[in-house]
Amino acid sequence: MAALKRLADGLQADQPRVDLIVVGGAAMVLLFGARDSTKDVDAFHLDPAARSRVAAAAATVAESLELPSDWLNDAAKGYVHGLSLGAVLVDTPTLRVRTLSVTQLLAMKLSAWRDDLDVEDARRLLQECTGTRAGVWRQVEPHLVPGREMKAQYAFDDLWESEHGPA
Numbered sequence: 489m490a491a492l493k494r495l496a497d498g499l500q501a502d503q504p505r506v507d508l509i510v511v512g513g514a515a516m517v518l519l520f521g522a523r524d525s526t527k528d529v530d531a532f533h534l535d536p537a538a539r540s541r542v543a544a545a546a547a548t549v550a551e552s553l554e555l556p557s558d559w560l561n562d563a564a565k566g567y568v569h570g571l572s573l574g575a576v577l578v579d580t581p582t583l584r585v586r587t588l589s590v591t592q593l594l595a596m597k598l599s600a601w602r603d604d605l606d607v608e609d610a611r612r613l614l615q616e617c618t619g620t621r622a623g624v625w626r627q628v629e630p631h632l633v634p635g636r637e638m639k640a641q642y643a644f645d646d647l648w649e650s651e652h653g654p655a
Contacts, residue, residue: 489518489578491529491549491559496583498545506542507534508585510577511596512564515587516609518577523605528556530564531585567596570631588631590616591624595631598640598647610647621648 492510499506510518513526533539546560572592578585587593590613597610617624625644632640 491553491555492578492583492585493580494549494553495542495545495560496578496580496585498548499541499582501582503541503582504535504538505581506538506583508532508542508583509534509568509573510585510587511568511593513605513609515593516612519575519587520612522609522612528558528563529560530562531560532562532565532568564596567599567633568592569595569599569633572631591627592631595628595640596633598628598643599633599636601639601643607647610643611651614647614651621652624648 492508508531510529510531512530513523514529514531516522517526533542542560547557549555550557550559568588570592572589574587574589574593576584576586588596594610594613594617597606597613600606601610614624617627619627625641628640628644629637
């Protein structure tokens with residue numbers, strides 16, 4: 489959170505406010521304290537014109553906090569399908585940082601399903617979802633990465649059963 493607040497401080501007040509969407513492990517840390525830390529912040533801008541301003545401010549933050557140069561990156565944007573906005577994490581005159589909805593974050597984790605971190609993150613996100621198995625799936629499904637729907641369905645089914653028992 490300190491790096492994001494420094495990022496806000498580094499953006500020019502006379503420019504339009506930047507809207508940054510944080511996803512992945514950083515969203516899990518900031519929303520739920522789901523783990524101690526993450527090695528980077530996966531994020532993307534709602535206004536691509538802000539890219540150079542954010543990059544310059546992020547470079548300054550990296551130097552001042554001794555972070556890797558790519559501490560703020562958009563590597564996870566390939567897992568974003570549609571846009572369902574979630575909680576606001578930072579709200580300043582220069583920067584608004586928010587996450588995607590819990591169900592969209594879950595869809596991203598189910599679409600990726602790479603390692604134990606994805607599984608544990610998905611489990612935590614599922615705990616935030618209310619409703620029936622079919623109802624939760626209907627909220628997740630529109631945000632799945634095209635071509636990964638079957639993988640995500642199997643992952644969801646396994647996860648649901650581990651949390652709620654067989655159907």
